[in-house]
Amino acid sequence: MTGAHSRLAARAAVPVALVLLWQIAVSSGLLPESYASSPAGVVRALSDLNDRDVLWPSLAKSLQRAALGFLIGGGLGMVFGTIVGLSSRAETGLDATFQAFRALPHFALIPLLLIWFGIGEAPKVALIALASFFPIYLNLYKSIRGIDPRLHELAMVQKLTPWQRLTSITLPGALPGLLIGARYSLAGAWLSLIVAEQFNARSGIGFVTMQARLFSQISTIVACLFLYALIGILIDVVVRLAERNLIGWHASEAHR
Numbered sequence: 010m011t012g013a014h015s016r017l018a019a020r021a022a023v024p025v026a027l028v029l030l031w032q033i034a035v036s037s038g039l040l041p042e043s044y045a046s047s048p049a050g051v052v053r054a055l056s057d058l059n060d061r062d063v064l065w066p067s068l069a070k071s072l073q074r075a076a077l078g079f080l081i082g083g084g085l086g087m088v089f090g091t092i093v094g095l096s097s098r099a100e101t102g103l104d105a106t107f108q109a110f111r112a113l114p115h116f117a118l119i120p121l122l123l124i125w126f127g128i129g130e131a132p133k134v135a136l137i138a139l140a141s142f143f144p145i146y147l148n149l150y151k152s153i154r155g156i157d158p159r160l161h162e163l164a165m166v167q168k169l170t171p172w173q174r175l176t177s178i179t180l181p182g183a184l185p186g187l188l189i190g191a192r193y194s195l196a197g198a199w200l201s202l203i204v205a206e207q208f209n210a211r212s213g214i215g216f217v218t219m220q221a222r223l224f225s226q227i228s229t230i231v232a233c234l235f236l237y238a239l240i241g242i243l244i245d246v247v248v249r250l251a252e253r254n255l256i257g258w259h260a261s262e263a264h265r
Contacts, residue, residue, distance in 0.1 A: 028048050031048055045227070045231065046227045046231040046232075051232045054229045055235075068214060070212045070213040075198050077134050077137075078135070078137025078201070079137065079141045081138040082138030082142040086145030086194065090145060090150040091149060091153065093107075094151075094154055094183070095179070104150070119132070119136065119204075122135050133202075136205045137205060140200065142194075143194075144194040146190070149187050149190055152185065152186025152187065153179060153183045155182075156179065164178055185252075188255065195245075196244075199244060203215060206219075207219065214233050214236055217229065221233065
């Protein structure tokens with residue numbers, strides 16, 4: 010077994026053990042199935058959702074909301090993170106305002122978002138966008154400011170154009186921070202999606218969860234939570250792979 014396979018097995022060992030213990034606890038009666046369902050019950054619930062043609066459309070709708078909010082918030086975070094990172098004037102004019110907004114718990118803004126945007130898709134996407142903005146903005150801004158000044162001095166000696174400086178020094182130097190920000194941003198987007206789908210949703214995994222709550226369908230609720238967790242893990246794995254492929258030269262990746 011290679012080192013990579015060993016690490017993968019080690020990562021999977023604890024979750025697999027927990028699932029087995031969970032099933033044993035329910036099967037033995039130690040944990041009532043009406044209280045927390047069971048892994049087998051979760052599988053049956055997922056199969057039932059699939060048979061009713063609910064699973065994949067709901068999952069697709071949730072992913073669409075998360076992706077749209079992430080693209081809007083993350084895109085704005087990249088724009089303003091770059092501007093503030095490159096310009097001291099922009100930092101003076103914008104950063105304090107952004108930091109003030111960052112201090113606000115964005116879940117507390119839900120009532121305002123509902124008043125501003127109504128009860129459709131817009132407040133849900135806006136909540137996800139808010140969660141996606143700040144991790145990318147902060148990490149990109151700090152990464153640009155943290156680039157070794159000697160590299161900029163070298164660029165001046167070499168008489169590089171502003172575009173050449175951006176593409177050969179600023180972007181490569183800021184890429185590790187950008188990817189870290191994207192990782193936190195995606196996690197925040199997915200968490201915000203879970204909250205956003207709990208109010209006035211008419212589709213998505215959150216809507217299925219709320220419908221199951223009305224009918225006390227514990228297995229379906231746990232199955233939806235399992236889907237949220239699974240997609241969150243897959244998103245994190247994709248970002249980790251992107252980090253290894255794009256910044257394998259960086260010290261933080263070389264020791265993984």
